[in-house]
Amino acid sequence: MRLLFRHLDALVVEAGRPPLRDAWLAEDGQGRVAAAGTGTPPPGLDGGRDGRGLLAVPGLVNAHHHLYQTAARGRATGQGLFAWLTALYPRWGRLRPATIHAAAVVALAELVRSGATATVDHHYLYPPGAGAAAVAEALFGAADQVGIRLMLARGAITCGRSGGCLPPDELVEPPDAVWTDIRDLAARYHQRGAAAQTRVAVAPVSIMSTDAAVMRDAAELARVLNLPLHTHAGETRDEERYARQRYGAHPFDLLEEWGWLRPGTWLAHGVWIPVRFRPRLARAGVGVAHCPSSNLRLGSGVAPVRAYLQAGIPVGLGVDGSASNDGGHLWGEARLALLLSGVRGRPPLAPAEALALATRGSARCLGWEGLGRLEPGDAADVAVYRLDDLEHAGMAAGDPLAAWALGWPTRAWTVLVGGRAVVEEGRLVTVEVEAAAAELRRRMQAEEAGG
Ligand SMILES: [Zn+2]
Incomplete structure (x- = not known):
């Protein structure tokens, strides 16, 4: 057993439970939580980081993203989806x-x-000639470098403009190749248990980029391989109009018909889920990844998160792709989710509920047990925040979660993944950030120059 922190101002073991004060946290040497307590750590547990002035919470889990879109930020502004x-x-x-x-x-x-x-990458973009294996290696390689857990939700565009869908035909992949790739990815990267570093999900993009047969086959493949199942759904009113024109049905009727309402499914956005479908989603255990910034950036709307939670739908939090956010600050997304939850004139979410979206809610969506909580046996994934900085000065000392959720989000002070430091004293220790930013700029300039 190894001490990670001592004398933390506050430690949240699970969102919704009162934080432990003057707390310590230890890991088992295998990347899992061993024990937590208050006051002086038990004899033999020495060292660890000094936690005074700090709030520790379970590592945040991002339930929806498109990493590649970071190469397309700040474009196509002032437009809908x-x-x-x-x-x-x-x-x-x-x-x-x-x-x-x-x-x-x-x-x-x-x-x-x-x-x-931990994060999902819903990746559905396989440029002609790029090679699916090379793309997967690029993504998992990046996660390994940075030190974050990654679930690759292997997306696919299988229907183009000539088939009545949105994407250009040159981005269409043959479904059989997609299914073969997912089987290969699952064999190579889908780890189980709390120590899993990589996972795989089946994830056609949306009803605007695929067809009924593929959606049915995706659900069947996920069932056979026991993989999570993911897509965009309920993002815009345009999607409803599109489904009526193409199929004569509502998108959620289609998902039910195609076998998607089952445990292990989670849907990105869910801004527009009619009241009549909510009990069905809740009964089936289908989760929603709430992506507030993206929904505002594209004018999609605001998901009624409080109503979904009351209906029993698991709700997680996502930043969505960086082309519609145009960032990836999950802490900031939790603050925005809290503020927006009151936009329809109802009391907004409490700070602990905002934290729950970003931790247990997202972990539940992904079906990734051992994340989003810090009980013994859970992953020793911890996000630690300074609450004694300028942005949090003047906050009520007795309510560290109010400071976390309402103060202006800056950066985490320490981040541990499986007990290993990825951020230490506010600095990313795995990757040189200036070099990473310069490399992306250089690659983009080369592509724009046709290189
Ligand atoms: Zn998305």
Whole structure:
């Protein structure tokens, strides 16, 4: 057993439970939590970081992202989802694996500095000739470099403009190749248990980029391989109109018909989930990844998170791709989720509820046991925040979570993944951030120059 922290001002073992004060936390030497307590640590537990002035919470879990989009930030502004997608597809279609890798390193570094210790990458962009294996290696390689846990939600565009879908035809992949790739990825990267560093999910992009047969086959493959299942759903009103025109049905009726309402499924956005579907999602255990910044950036709307939680739907938190955020600050996303939850004139979420979205809520969506909580046996993934800095001066000392959720988010002070430091004293220790940013700029300039 190894002491990680002593005399933490506050330690949240699980969002919703009262924080431990003057707390210590120890790991088992295998990357899992061994014990936590208050006051002086038991004899034999020496060392550890001094936690005075600090709040420790379970590492944040990002339930939806597209890492490659970090190479397309700040573009196609002032547009809704469909126009934004249509504007960006050609640029995305030219990305090479080396640029995708550089974008992923930047995206993951940014996430970790906000306190995230695990993330999904919903990756559906396989430019012609890039090679699916090279793309997967670029993504998992970036996660390994940065030191974050990664679930690759292997997406696929299987229907293009000539088939009545949104993406250009050159980005379409044959479904059989996609299923083969997912089987290979699962065999290589899908680890189970709290110590899992990499996982894989089945994740067609959306009903606008695929067809009914593929959606059915995806659900069946996820069932057979016992993998999580993910897609975009309920993001915009345009999606509802599109589904009515193409299928004569509501998107959530289609998902039910295609076998998607089952445990292990989680949906990105869910801004527009009609009341009649909510009990069905809750009964099936289907989660929603709430992505507030992206939904505002594209004018998609605001998901009624409080109503979903009351209906029993698991709700997690995601930054979404950096082309519609245009960042990856999950702590900041929790603050925004809290503030936006009151936008319809209802009391907003409490600070502990905002933390719950970013921890247990996201872990539940992903079905990744051992994340989002710090009980013995859980992953020793910890995000630690300074609450004695300028942005948190004047906050109520007795309510560290109010300071965390309402103060202006800066950067995590310490971030541990499996007990290993990824951020120490506010500095990312695994990757040189200036070099990572410069590498992405260089790759993008080379692509723009046709190199
Ligand atoms: Zn997305």
